[in-house]
Amino acid sequence: MTETTLLPSWSQSVREAVLLIDRGGKILDANLGAMKFLGHDLEGLLELNLRDLIQSPEVANELFVDLSQIDTGDFTGVLDVRNSAKQDFPCEFNFHSEPGMEGWLLIARPTIENEDQAERLVLRALQLTSQISSVETKVHELSAELIDKTLQLAEEKNKTLAVLASMGEGLLVVGASGEIAQINQAACGVLDLDAEAIIGTPLGDLAPGSKIAAIGQV
Structure with missing residues (x-):
């Protein structure tokens, strides 16, 4: 990284969102992963503050209070992020700063990595719902048979x-x-x-x- 406004070269080869922000949260640079992840092009991201991407303003304020107490090192957490389509989803954050850096290198990844995984989770939930419904139907059938048998014996x-x-x-x-x-x-x-x-x-x-x-x- 030659300047504080440029990302390291490795950031362009990873799927995670990588952003460079100053101490106030203004976005200084972003990789392709961040653009795909957040639904903004680079120009759009450079006009934003990280606070704009966090779903809850109160949580955003608490985050920057914590970050203001750390000069160097790492800070991790999970936050609800809002993309350009106004969709909210949980995201893992890792903030990293080294001596001489004027801001933070931010690496972010969604807890559900992509739409395919989300679709698989939804499909699995539907399958489980169908299985539960099938079991309930079978229980009702057996209960009806038991009642009929009891009445027959009586x-x-x-x-x-x-x-x-x-x-x-x-x-x-x-x-x-x-x-x-x-x-x-x-x-x-x-x-x-x-x-x-x-x-x-x-x-x-x-x-x-x-x-x-x-x-x-x-």
Whole structure:
């Protein structure tokens, strides 16, 4: 860099925005990356102050208060930048100054590097939304199937109970483990039992001498 108003030669071969600004923020020079990044040609950028490119005036003021306390070295941060199309987006900043420099060498890069990457992020978000919607649809379908199955089982149970209740003969159903699974009213009358109290009781646990205990001994 031969003059404070000229950028180093390497700045023209990088994709990042590189600007030279004075201590007050006036833009003195900019590379091609800065022109593409900010949407201004060089003449347009040279008419601007860095404050004009920062979305929030309050943040811009705080930035220059911090920079005023640093003579040399580096200062980094993330700021919301506004381009020529009045679009705001987050950007990483690195300010660098060396002894003898009257301003700052500024290197800036967007946190989303280009439109293609942004489009990929949007596409991925749409895909995730579609997947979530598909899962929700499947859950609703399974819930509907479960409700239908529950209603079907309840209907079948009610039909079975109705058949048992209408039978004149006594019917006693014993499960695989020997417990009383079902009993109709006719059987309850014959055996002197309460259906609600006896369901689930193993035959072996019934009181000796009762009518139903005699069945368990058969």
